[in-house]
Amino acid sequence: xxxxxxxxxxxxxxxGSVLFTxxxxxxxxAAQAGxxxxxxxxxxxxxxxxxxxxxxxxxxxxxxxxxxGETISADTLDGxxxxxxxxxxxxxCRVEAPDLAELSxxxxxxxxxxGVNVRDGADTAAAFERNFNIDYPSIEGRxxxxxxxxxxxxxxxxxxxxxxxxxEGRVAARVLGAVERxxxxxxxxxxxEE
Numbered sequence: 001x002x003x004x005x006x007x008x009x010x011x012x013x014x015x016g017s018v019l020f021t022x023x024x025x026x027x028x029x030a031a032q033a034g035x036x037x038x039x040x041x042x043x044x045x046x047x048x049x050x051x052x053x054x055x056x057x058x059x060x061x062x063x064x065x066x067x068x069g070e071t072i073s074a075d076t077l078d079g080x081x082x083x084x085x086x087x088x089x090x091x092x093c094r095v096e097a098p099d100l101a102e103l104s105x106x107x108x109x110x111x112x113x114x115g116v117n118v119r120d121g122a123d124t125a126a127a128f129e130r131n132f133n134i135d136y137p138s139i140e141g142r143x144x145x146x147x148x149x150x151x152x153x154x155x156x157x158x159x160x161x162x163x164x165x166x167x168e169g170r171v172a173a174r175v176l177g178a179v180e181r182x183x184x185x186x187x188x189x190x191x192x193e194e
Contacts, residue, residue, distance in 0.1 A: 046177045050187070051170075053194065059169035062149035064139035067122040072114055072139055074169045080191045081112040081165040082184075085147065085154055086138075087119035088128040092178035093160045097132035099181035100162075103188065104136050110192045116141040118159055164191050 063073035086093040104113040115138030117125045125138055139146055153171050154161045164173040164187050173187045
């Protein structure tokens with residue numbers, strides 16, 4: 001009898017915590033943003049680097065395959081692009097995901113959005129994208145090749161990092177850490193107007 005009662009109480013506690021979490025609307029992983037201690041990522045400080053047109057380097061040559069087998073490269077991008085390095089359990093990635101999803105719709109006619117998932121398999125990445133209504137593709141980047149292609153701009157453990165490329169594929173701006181919607185909107189509009 002005692003074991004049945006203990007199991008029932010444990011079951012109620014688990015169900016209650018799941019219900020509480022679901023009702024609260026909070027994302028427990030997102031709540032860890034900015035507190036990277038021991039979580040295998042560097043929590044960026046949101047610092048922004050903008051490069052004037054005459055300060056930009058050459059086109060960043062990269063190529064990678066999406067989880068659906070499509071190849072995305074510097075050659076396939078049309079116009080300005082946003083490249084976001086992320087993975088599903090990264091707390092700051094979860095914080096910025098809703099803003100990235102909304103801005104990708106807002107700039108659908110002017111900017112190509114591309115994710116680079118540095119840790120997840122296809123199922124985990126797809127679940128994250130469904131959860132946050134992300135419609136733009138992500139390159140499967142666990143092999144580190146795309147990250148290496150952008151090594152001059154993306155520190156290996158600084159995820160998320162968001163890059164904005166101009167219409168020549170040169171880095172025009174970088175944000176380390178979760179990007180603020182207003183900041184990203186300003187950076188995107190600036191590159192689109194060039």
